[in-house]
Structure formats: structure tokens, C-alpha cells
Amino acid sequence: MPLNIPNALTWARIVLIPIFVGMFYLPEALMGAQTKNLVATLIFVVAAVTDWFDGYLARALGQTSAFGAFLDPVADKLMVAAALILLVQLSRVDALIAVVIIGREITISALREWMARVGQSASVAVAYVGKLKTAAQMVAIPMLLFNAPIYGVDMRMFGNILIYVAAALTLWSMGYYLHRAMPLLQGKLGQ
Known part of the structure; x- marks a missing residue:
């Protein structure tokens, strides 16, 4: 190391x-x-x-x-x-949202690890939708942690909106990565 x-x-x-x-x-x-x-x-x-x-x-x-x-x-x-x-x-966050986001991270990490082992890591390289998901959650989480207004702006309300956006982008990006890996997955499952 x-x-x-x-x-x-x-x-x-x-x-x-x-x-x-x-x-x-x-x-x-x-x-x-x-x-x-x-x-x-x-x-x-x-x-x-x-x-x-x-x-x-x-x-x-x-x-x-x-x-x-x-x-x-x-x-x-x-x-x-x-x-x-x-x-x-x-x-401050619904458990379903946390399960969706954490579950996606585990699923895609495992998928990337497997794709790397079979020499296909480029198929699941970070995509723009994944970057949008990360941006949304990295802005939402501090707003929800802070949990108080700033200059009259309700951080928790905006944090909640953004965490739902992040969850939607999470599902979209997971679908995107799984779709990219599907031809190889189908080939391996058929063997």
C-alpha cells in the first residue's frame, strides 16, 4: 500500500x-x-x-x-x-430511500468487481447519470444533516427534495449499468 x-x-x-x-x-x-x-x-x-x-x-x-x-x-x-x-x-430520511441508495451502491460495486474480473470494466465505467446522482446526494445529505434554515431557506425541505431526486437518479443509474452489463450477464447465465 x-x-x-x-x-x-x-x-x-x-x-x-x-x-x-x-x-x-x-x-x-x-x-x-x-x-x-x-x-x-x-x-x-x-x-x-x-x-x-x-x-x-x-x-x-x-x-x-x-x-x-x-x-x-x-x-x-x-x-x-x-x-x-x-x-x-x-x-430525516425515509428508510426506503436509504435502502435504495445503499443497495444500489452495493449492487453496482459488486457488478463492477465482477466486470473487472472478466475484463469488461469499461462497460460499467462511471456514466454522467452516476455523476448526477452523486452530486444530488452530496448536496442533499449536508442539507439534511444541518436541519435548520439558512437565511430563511428551509434546508431540510430542499434536502428532502434532492434526496428523492438522488434516489430516482440512483435507480436510473443502476438500470443503466445493469443494461450495459446485460449482454455479458446473459452470456454467463446461459452457460
Whole structure:
């Protein structure tokens, strides 16, 4: 495992996850609800920014690695899954939405792993609809974590709208990737 700046940023995102989750278990006397919401939002935003930044640095510094390519999406999925589970527990996201988004991530990760093993990873490379899905959920989740108005704008309402958009894009992107893999899947199932 090469230790370089991009991989260090990815590891930092993973280390932030238990801090992010644990904050909501602190007693109210130690940290009030709105402070927890604010700190959780900041942690999530920092994780999202470092996700973009570590990819940029890996390419700019020529520090890409197979391990980094594996670990980066794992860190992203863990942070998003942790946030969605917390939001369900806090009654800010419907469990069905969390199941759709997390289930898609597991399904497509498994599909990509299998396609890579059979030498067809290009068939399920990241598509534009997948990028839109990611953008929608990365904006929605901080809004739902913050859970308070900003300058009179109801963040929770807009976060809810965006998380439903993200769920719809999640299903669309999953359909897209499965459709792309279907010829190979049908060939393997027929054997």
C-alpha cells in the first residue's frame, strides 16, 4: 500500500466516519442538537471536498495506485451509508430511500468487481447519470444533516427534495449499468 497524499486523505475520510457517527451519541449536556448537526455537516462537507481533492492530487502528482483506486470509492460509500443510516435514525430520511441508495451502491460495486474480473470494466465505467446522482446526494445529505434554515431557506425541505431526486437518479443509474452489463450477464447465465 503506497502511502502518499491522496491515500492519506482517503484514510482520513475513513477515520472521520466513527467521529461523525459518534457525535450523535454524545450527551446533550456535552453538545446540543444544533451543534451536533452543524459539526456533522462540516465533517461531511470536508469528507466530500477531500474526495474530490484526493482524486485531483493523485492525477496531478502522478500518485495513482491500484490500492487508491480501490480504497477511494469504499471510503465514499462508507461515509454516505453512515450518513444515510444516521438520517434514518434521526427521522430525516425515509428508510426506503436509504435502502435504495445503499443497495444500489452495493449492487453496482459488486457488478463492477465482477466486470473487472472478466475484463469488461469499461462497460460499467462511471456514466454522467452516476455523476448526477452523486452530486444530488452530496448536496442533499449536508442539507439534511444541518436541519435548520439558512437565511430563511428551509434546508431540510430542499434536502428532502434532492434526496428523492438522488434516489430516482440512483435507480436510473443502476438500470443503466445493469443494461450495459446485460449482454455479458446473459452470456454467463446461459452457460
